[in-house]
Every structure is written in structure tokens, then in C-alpha cells.
Amino acid sequence: MTNYHYSKENYREPPIADADEDHISLSFPIEGGDFTHAGYGSSEIKRTLKKLAADPKIVRRIAIAAYEAEINVVAHAYKGRISAVISSDAIRVFIEDQGPGIPDIEQAMQPGFSTASPKVREMGFGAGLGLPNIRDNVDFLHIESEVSIGTILQFCILFRNE
Amino acid sequence: MRIKEIIEKLNLTVYFSPEEDAEITGGYACDLLSDVMGHADAGSIWVTIQTHQNIVAVAVLANLPAIVLSRGVKPQDLTIDKCRDESVYLLGTEETTFEMTGRLYDLGIRGTKR
Numbered sequence A: 001m002t003n004y005h006y007s008k009e010n011y012r013e014p015p016i017a018d019a020d021e022d023h024i025s026l027s028f029p030i031e032g033g034d035f036t037h038a039g040y041g042s043s044e045i046k047r048t049l050k051k052l053a054a055d056p057k058i059v060r061r062i063a064i065a066a067y068e069a070e071i072n073v074v075a076h077a078y079k080g081r082i083s084a085v086i087s088s089d090a091i092r093v094f095i096e097d098q099g100p101g102i103p104d105i106e107q108a109m110q111p112g113f114s115t116a117s118p119k120v121r122e123m124g125f126g127a128g129l130g131l132p133n134i135r136d137n138v139d140f141l142h143i144e145s146e147v148s149i150g151t152i153l154q155f156c157i158l159f160r161n162e
Numbered sequence B: 001m002r003i004k005e006i007i008e009k010l011n012l013t014v015y016f017s018p019e020e021d022a023e024i025t026g027g028y029a030c031d032l033l034s035d036v037m038g039h040a041d042a043g044s045i046w047v048t049i050q051t052h053q054n055i056v057a058v059a060v061l062a063n064l065p066a067i068v069l070s071r072g073v074k075p076q077d078l079t080i081d082k083c084r085d086e087s088v089y090l091l092g093t094e095e096t097t098f099e100m101t102g103r104l105y106d107l108g109i110r111g112t113k114r
């Protein structure tokens, strides 16, 4: 098992929403190879945040990070799930998959590194920029992966204005 | 600049036009979707030769109100449907990406500043 951890300078883990606090949980399956429905979970998350009147700049960061992670499951893994918990101060997103796993996460994080198939590249993916994009948009990122088993990626974005 | 004005001045093909007009505040040209998500400013008009419906998802997530398909490439039917669902302008031109961005620049549209 390999893992990767990133958190923004002065990032402080927001408290997990307790049972009393209002929070919203969303969860959607992801099918490997299904580029027609790819991105459904991220769009629903974005829609929900818009309804909550969250700051559009922050919504954009969340939507991009979620979409990149979701597309990685579609492009590189077999099946997975995207789940989000929205509380008053932050959103936490979990994307887990059953798939080939990532043997060297540091290498995968390098801009330009990609193992995407020609079919995936034809659609405009496979630039090797997805994981770096996720890191640039989030306050906290943790990736765990096991070869031949799968990958868990989780990130957190705070709602405070910067 | 209003998108309707751009469509008219550059004589763009309209594959789908939502009812509401949109304000274009910048431009971006690239066929790598992750690059677009990473670097195009919100409000940009996006020039690309990608035609798959994922371009609409990218435009929506990154707040890009309009996509221009260059070099005469035609959108897939599902791409047009998705633009209808998501209220994204889907436009086209016979010109190459290079020519198209030049014309947008001439209209005063500027790219993302690095």
C-alpha cells in the first residue's frame, strides 16, 4: 500500500459534522470506461452547492477536483463511488475504486505523467494533469492505493473566503 | 462582450444557443480537458476540436459559457443534447483554432493572464 498526503499551509482539519448539525451527504456510483455518464456525481455535487448559494469560486474548485477524480476512475479503474459530505464549514469528498491501483503516487502526481490509453487520449483526457489539478484546487488531499486492488482519494475544501 | 455579438461578428455556426445571452470575459484554446479545467478563467469562450460530450461537463464545471468547435468539426448529437440540458452555447467555425483565436483577440477578447 502506498499513500500520498498534501495539505495547504495553515490548513486545519474542520470538525466532522456531528449528528445534530445539518449536513448533506451525497453518493453516486462510477462505472469504469463509461465516458457517457462520467461526471454525473460531480455535476450533482455542484448543483447542490449552487442551491446552497455557496461562493461560485469555491464551487468551481470543488467541481473541478471532483470531476478529475471521477474521470480518473472512469479512465483508469473498473468501478467506484464518489461520496460527498457537505457541512457548514467544508466539503469532504471521497472517491474510491476497484482497479489497478497506482504503484508510485509521487510519480502520478507529476504534471505530464499519464498511462492513459489511446482511446482515452482521443477524447482529450490523458494529459497527466488531473491529479496536479486536484492538488491545486483543494485544501487537503490524501490518496491511498494498492496495486491490483484499488485507490481511495479524499479531499477537503473549506468554505471560508480567501 | 456579449456572446450574441461575437456570434454575429465572426459569423459562427450555432449548434445550440440557450435563451439567455452570456457575457464573455476571456478566451482559452486547448484540446486537453484537464489543461482547460486547470487554466481557463471562468467566463471564457473555449476553442477546441474535441467533440465528445465531456466538453460540456468541463465547460459547466469550469463556468465557461460557450464552446467553439474549430476546423469544421461537428459535434456529436449527445453533445448538443447535453448543451441543451446545461444551457451552454455550442458554436462552430470552419477556421482553425489559430485563426479563430486570432479573430476573437481582434474583437478584444483576451486570454487568461499567467
Ligand SMILES: Nc1ncnc2c1ncn2[C@@H]1O[C@H](COP(=O)(O)OP(=O)(O)OP(=O)(O)O)[C@@H](O)[C@H]1O
Binding pocket: A068, A072, A073, A075, A076, A077, A097, A099, A100, A101, A102, A108, A109, A113, A114, A115, A116, A124, A125, A126, A127, A128, A129, A130, A131, A132, A151, B034, B035
Ligand atoms: N484511480 C486511479 N486508478 C489507477 N491509476 C490512476 C488513478 N488515478 C490516476 N491514476 C494514474 O495516475 C496517472 C496520472 O493521473 P492524472 O489524473 O494526473 O493524469 P491522467 O488521468 O493520465 O490525464 P488527465 O487527468 O490529464 O486527463 C494516470 O495516468 C494513471 O496512471
Ligand SMILES: [Mg+2]
Binding pocket: A068, A071, A072, A126, A129, A130, A131
Ligand atoms: Mg486524470
